[in-house]
Structures are given as structure tokens and as C-alpha cells.
Amino acid sequence: MTQDDPDDPGDSTVGSYARDIQPKFRPGDVACMARKRIKLGDATWMCDAAASFGFADHGNARIVFAKLSAKAMPPDGPWPQDWLDTYRNWIDTGFQP
Numbered sequence: 001m002t003q004d005d006p007d008d009p010g011d012s013t014v015g016s017y018a019r020d021i022q023p024k025f026r027p028g029d030v031a032c033m034a035r036k037r038i039k040l041g042d043a044t045w046m047c048d049a050a051a052s053f054g055f056a057d058h059g060n061a062r063i064v065f066a067k068l069s070a071k072a073m074p075p076d077g078p079w080p081q082d083w084l085d086t087y088r089n090w091i092d093t094g095f096q097p
């Protein structure tokens with residue numbers, strides 16, 4: 001496999017929920033959103049390709065990104081732009097678990 005191979009688990013340009021996104025959510029963020037039926041701690045839920053929340057695909061991940069981008073979460077302040085860019089890369093590279 002080459003470094004540009006998206007199937008290569010060592011390729012850091014391909015986003016991974018477990019590696020790149022989930023660690024950014026603190027236990028309090030996970031608990032807060034769980035009350036709203038948003039399962040930040042569940043990679044399977046976050047990577048689900050199903051339509052939901054008004055999105056045609058990957059609705060769970062897209063609604064979280066929409067809320068993060070709108071600075072509606074986390075409750076104590078917005079994510080820095082580089083974290084949003086990391087999330088966007090995860091979306092753009094296929095919502096990998």
C-alpha cells in the first residue's frame with residue numbers, strides 16, 4: 001500500500017472517528033448530547049450512513065458537524081477551527097470508523 005492509499009490504516013490524511021474525532025469529545029459533552037439522543041461516544045452511530053435529521057446521508061455525523069460549526073456545541077465554547085477542519089476531513093474522506 002502507498003501513503004496515498006485510503007485503505008491504508010497508516011494514512012493520516014484519511015479521517016478516522018476513533019482516532020481523530022471521538023477523543024475531542026469530553027465525557028461531559030457525551031453525557032450532555034446523550035440526553036438529546038446524540039450518541040457521540042458510539043462510533044457505529046456516528047458513522048451510520050443512514051439519512052436522518054434532514055440530511056440525505058450520514059445524518060448523525062452531519063447534524064453534529066452542523067451544531068459544532070454553528071457553535072451550538074459544546075456548551076462551554078466552540079471548537080477551534082483546526083478541530084472543525086479535522087471533522088470536515090473525516091466527512092470528506094468517507095466517515096471511517
